[in-house]
Amino acid sequence: MKSLLHPSQSVALAFLLAIVAGTLLLMLPQAQADGVSAPWLTALFTAVSAVCVTGLVVVDTGTYWSTFGQWTIMVLFQIGGFGMMTAATLLGLMVNRSLRLRSKLISQVETHTLGLGDVSSVARLVFGVTLSMELAVTLLLTLRLHLAYDLPWGEAAWSGLFHAVSAFNNAGFSIHPDSLVRYASDAMILLPVMMAIVVGGIGFPVLHDLRAKRRDSRHWSLHTKLTLLASGILLLGGFLVLLVFEWKNPATLGPMTLPDKLLSAAFASVSARTAGFNSVDIGALTHESWALHYFLMFVGGGSAGTAGGVKVTTVAILALLVIAEIRGRSDSEAFGRRVSASAQRQAITVLVLGSALVVFGTIAILRCTDLPTDKVIFEVISAFGTVGLSTGITADLPPFGQLMLTLLMYVGRVGTITLAASLALGERRMPFRYPEEHPIVG
Template sequence: MLPVARAAGVPAPPMVAFFTSVSAICVTGLVLVDTGTYWSVFGQSTIMVMFQLGGFGMMTAATLLGLMVNRSPRLRTRLVTQTETRSLWVGDISSVAKLVLGVTILSQLVIGTLLTLRMRFGHDMAWGDAAWSGFFHAVSAFNNAGFSIHADGFIRYAGDALVLLPVMIAAVVGGIGFPILNDLRDRCRDPRHWSLHTKLTLAGTLVLVASGFVAILLFEWDNARTFGPMSIAEKLLNSLFMSASARTVGFNTVDIGALTPETWALHYFLMFVGGGSAGTAGGVKVGTVMILVLLVIAEAKGHADTEAFGRRVGASAQRQAITVLVVGSVIVAVGTIALLRISHFPTDQVIFEVIAAFGSAGLSTGITADLPPAGQFVLALLMFFGRVGTITLATSLVIGERRMPYRFPEEHPIVG
């Protein structure tokens, strides 16, 4: 709200400042005002710092602070952090924290430099503007924040693969999850030794991106307001970018409000699922959905165990996945009902907005700024719960798990 943060030199209204802060810290990207023109360089820098901290992750930040204060974090701190890092042993947390810092700095430097050079020589920006645009969007992409200093997002770069591909790579690396990066670093030569978490997340990500790419291409091929005027190569590029972006980075190369209803429905699913655990992405996470898919397959086959890649998924992981999915669904349902109650927008637009907020996707059909203050506050809560709630829930489920000294008699209620 400081006057220096706003381009006009006057304080921003409390709701605008509050909503922008929540969106940045929760790496969502929903905005009430145009980031590039409403905020000054100081304001944009503040926003960038916030989504850098938010993307870095509260658990990771706490671990790093613990390492700086004490080279040997307490066992309980390590156990809590291990909940979010899943596939790692307790002794690996220090290594992961260093990996997080290294990958974050290196990725943003490389992608920022590539984008700066492209903005300078491909789009004739001055060196200062090119560097600011390049590094702002590199940090935003890596943290899956979805903030852009361009009023039209990435629509101006819809035909530029040298901008879209680096941004997409940054988003995937940041959102895939640091436990997977650690696994790939230590066992890159032998995929057979990858953890089950790594295999499930990589397989799920590949399926989601590929299926989303094909579906969006089919749904938008003849849409005169989106892919219609594009060449075949541009359609392929933008379909791939949109499929990857929908899973939480939140950049758009076409007008989201002009998409077909089928593409909106596809976005509901992609945004809700999100990215990998312990990464910068939001949603209920790919690993959660993959465990549930395996559970359904095992039940359909009549198998007692849920299995994949020669491993058995633990019963506690299955219960946690079901709990996270159910709680996430309830939050989305309640948020949708609340927003329908206090706004006049169609149901499909409200659902899109709610899932985008909960899944930290940042995509919008264009109604965010037109919602009443109460509606904007509901979205802020959804962003907060979506970013913090599922992680906190998963952590509490793991550290709160205990064996009872007795078991009740078993019965089988009718299902279905």
């Protein structure tokens, strides 16, 4: 029987149902530390932020919510991360399935991409990566918190588990009011968290490629190569730029020792790509560093992973298109492969629509508040990119502003992958073509 819903619509609906269930659970008196029902907007905002693995909050997670409430939040962002990771991978496979058999087989032979498989095998692979990484980081954090900070085993284990799951799912939630600022000089805390963020956000197709063909990078798919190259450039570039602009900032890196400066700058560069943790005060960053965060948060991480944003492959494809145009070539090429015209059109569509949403959200929130424009832009991009970093104005926004952020979080999390899948699945050849003209550009 044919499904009544498009696959991308099913994903969007599943996330919406998870948000509704999470909101109702967080409105229970047992979820609030004081034993009273949380306001509907607070519960809704928190549920959306958790399911969409964003990390923006209007109340302090560690003190406002009870143990039951915190467990609910953790389960929600685990579902949001694992569900999107699985759904994005399966949608990618469905896109391949929509191709003609001959084209599909040629593509798989030439690029060695992920095969079709079945739903259960894909889900098992994603589950294995998720479970192993989260358990490993939980163990490392638990041991460090107990041995170095004298936390009781139970408290250390809970903190380690919460932050490990949050990091792998790029959720950015923390049970500490200062996020991870208290651990700014502790590499044994920040490095495992960074590892979980990168592995979770790089995308499952890349992890599959690395595992299946780790001995010979020549057989990696173009997607894997572009993702790794673009991610490396963004991480290194963000690290260097943050060092330059924050080196003497007395409110961030200024008072730190050289090793701590390097550690915090690296952590900030990694976290800005949709993780949402911070080891320095985001509100105290220079305006140049805020501008860098605008870009990093908007780009986000890898496709079919736990990260948000328009994705690094989208930006990489557009960069290749620009390079080809400058060089006067008709094809965009990289690593001995040609990027398809349909992938270029999809990348342009995702980027344009994402930019339009950021502009619309910024204007809408500026209409209802007198907060500084640069802080509002930061908040809007953080919500759309499902990052969770904030300059500290989230709780100060009026109800309309908070509702706008919930919409941006939902669209930013679900919209990019479902839009890309819809474009690919809906692509069809027209039986005719109109005469061509060349409008003046520039």
